Amino acid sequence: xxxxxxxxxxxxxxxxxxxxxxxxxxxxxxxxxxxxxxxxxxxxxxxxxxxxxxxxxxxxxxxxxxxxxxxxxxxxxxxxxxxxxxxxxxxxxxxxxxxxxxxxxxxxxxxxxxxxxxxxxxxxxxxxxxxxxxxxxxxxxxxxxxxxxxxxxxxxxxxxxxxxxxxxxxxxxxxxxxxxxxxxxxxxxxxxxxxxxxxxxxxxxxxxxxxxxxxxxxxxxxxxxxxxxxxxxxxxxxxxxxxxxxxxxxxxxxxxxxxxxxxxxxxxxxxxxxxxxxxxx
Amino acid sequence: xxxxxxxxxxxxxxxxxxxxxxxxxxxxxxxxxxxxxxxxxxxxxxxxxxxxxxxxxxxxxxxxxxxxxxxxxxxxxxxxxxxxxxxxxxxxxxxxxxxxxxxxxxxxxxxxxxxxxxxxxxxxxxxxxxxxxxxxxxxxxxxxxxxxxxxxxxxxxxxxxxxxxxxxxxxxxxxxxxxxxxxxxxxxxxxxxxxxxxxxxxxxxxxxxxxxxxxxxxxxxxxxxxxxxxxxxxxxxxxxxxxxxxx
Numbered sequence: 001x002x003x004x005x006x007x008x009x010x011x012x013x014x015x016x017x018x019x020x021x022x023x024x025x026x027x028x029x030x031x032x033x034x035x036x037x038x039x040x041x042x043x044x045x046x047x048x049x050x051x052x053x054x055x056x057x058x059x060x061x062x063x064x065x066x067x068x069x070x071x072x073x074x075x076x077x078x079x080x081x082x083x084x085x086x087x088x089x090x091x092x093x094x095x096x097x098x099x100x101x102x103x104x105x106x107x108x109x110x111x112x113x114x115x116x117x118x119x120x121x122x123x124x125x126x127x128x129x130x131x132x133x134x135x136x137x138x139x140x141x142x143x144x145x146x147x148x149x150x151x152x153x154x155x156x157x158x159x160x161x162x163x164x165x166x167x168x169x170x171x172x173x174x175x176x177x178x179x180x181x182x183x184x185x186x187x188x189x190x191x192x193x194x195x196x197x198x199x200x201x202x203x204x205x206x207x208x209x210x211x212x213x214x215x216x217x218x219x220x221x222x223x224x225x226x227x228x229x230x231x232x233x234x235x236x237x238x239x240x241x242x243x244x245x246x247x248x249x250x251x252x253x254x255x256x257x258x259x260x261x262x263x264x265x266x267x268x269x270x271x272x273x274x275x276x277x278x279x280x281x
Numbered sequence: 282x283x284x285x286x287x288x289x290x291x292x293x294x295x296x297x298x299x300x301x302x303x304x305x306x307x308x309x310x311x312x313x314x315x316x317x318x319x320x321x322x323x324x325x326x327x328x329x330x331x332x333x334x335x336x337x338x339x340x341x342x343x344x345x346x347x348x349x350x351x352x353x354x355x356x357x358x359x360x361x362x363x364x365x366x367x368x369x370x371x372x373x374x375x376x377x378x379x380x381x382x383x384x385x386x387x388x389x390x391x392x393x394x395x396x397x398x399x400x401x402x403x404x405x406x407x408x409x410x411x412x413x414x415x416x417x418x419x420x421x422x423x424x425x426x427x428x429x430x431x432x433x434x435x436x437x438x439x440x441x442x443x444x445x446x447x448x449x450x451x452x453x454x455x456x457x458x459x460x461x462x463x464x465x466x467x468x469x470x471x472x473x474x475x476x477x478x479x480x481x482x483x484x485x486x487x488x489x490x491x492x493x494x495x496x497x498x499x500x501x502x503x504x505x506x507x508x509x510x511x512x513x514x515x516x517x518x519x520x521x522x523x524x525x526x527x528x
Contacts, residue, residue, distance in 0.1 A: 080526055165440045170466065174419070182521065208394035228379070232445075
């Protein structure tokens with residue numbers, strides 16, 4: 001079966017940190033950056049990164065496993081899901097497919113967890129669910145998380161991955177940008193910390209709202225981070241985009257992120273920053 | 282379409298002594314956004330508009346009303362001044378979207394819009410936004426986190442252009458009309474979703490009577506909002522209520 005996979009299809013799977021099922025033996029992943037083949041267990045040991053430094057896209061549950069203390073994640077608002085308010089053609093099928101492919105009900109998981117012993121409310125977006133597109137369910141979960149964090153005096157740590165607003169929900173998805181931003185601002189006014197980690201890719205309406213509103217903004221190496229899509233920009237300006245355009249490294253250079261952090265060091269850096277803000281005492 | 286009034290037409294027709302202020306005090310002055318201080322009858326107000334321009338030369342100069350990050354930052358600077366001096370804010374929105382350019386990205390287009398959304402949610406002065414033509418996605422919303430959103434009868438407000446939507450979903454821009462219908466982007470749609478409070482008739486669009494009537498509506502609404510309790514809380518709840526989810 002694997003032999004019949006087109007190169008592009010395998011590549012798509014790799015980006016999401018999943019491997020094509022092999023005919024024999026252990027699952028393997030091919031790095032889209034250096035094209036090295038890794039055993040999945042080997043990649044797993046490196047938190048789904050490659051020896052060359054490439055960070056594979058990973059699902060929300062896997063990330064929570066890497067970033068929080070064992071069994072500390074308690075999911076909140078797990079029953080909130082987008083409906084199909086505009087009866088948009090094909091949307092219900094798309095939601096059903098996204099749910100079965102990702103095993104999640106929405107494009108974001110929300111809950112409370114401890115990170116090296118420090119309690120925080122966290123949200124983690126999932127690339128397997130319509131590429132983390134922001135619908136009303138996504139916006140509502142994130143808004144409720146900030147309200148929950150306010151009530152409990154907790155910081156919020158959020159991992160973003162998104163293709164942008166979910167167009168199948170029309171204006172209602174656009175409004176989630178304002179809704180989540182309002183919640184971020186209220187949480188901020190209480191003197192509570194909000195830290196974001198931008199992962200590959202963070203774009204569109206998520207970049208233009210809660211992703212870029214953190215007090216501290218971290219980014220994983222090599223992630224695509226931007227507002228407008230590359231193709232749209234190329235069509236508008238009719239010139240070739242510079243090398244490294246819309247990457248973590250470029251936004252750091254232009255002053256829109258605080259630091260680039262490798263996945264293996266994220267947990268340590270995040271818990272250090274939380275403690276520096278007085279949490280976990 | 283060429284004769285449709287732009288933000289500047291509204292501003293000079295509705296307000297008196299409009300005094301334009303320039304620059305974001307960070308990098309530059311984006312001509313796609315105009316803003317300043319003016320009288321609304323006897324009330325000093327801050328007025329901001331996304332300006333497309335009237336003839337080709339002016340349109341080029343104003344990027345056809347597609348703001349760069351500096352445009353959003355200029356708007357934010359003026360809104361912060363409004364907050365300081367307790368002036369109501371009126372914005373006129375008319376854009377196909379934030380400018381999609383290399384430098385716009387490098388100077389933080391996403392971050393600029395995000396900051397406006399967050400800061401507008403916290404303003405304690407009344408804010409009314411009027412969508413007079415195109416309301417293109419985040420680039421429009423960045424000036425419309427308001428207490429009241431009004432739309433001209435033929436204005437649109439959408440998360441994505443119909444062409445963009447058709448291209449992504451069906452890989453066929455020819456299906457733009459189909460996408461437009463599915464996106465529910467008309468003023469009537471926005472009204473029924475509660476995203477706009479009012480649809481403004483275009484029967485006498487651009488005439489003195491049109492502007493007088495709109496001025497009267499704005500004055501009445503601003504006076505009501507100035508008396509209306511906790512604007513910030515109400516504005517949060519206004520946007521908080523937009524759903525389409527179940528729990």
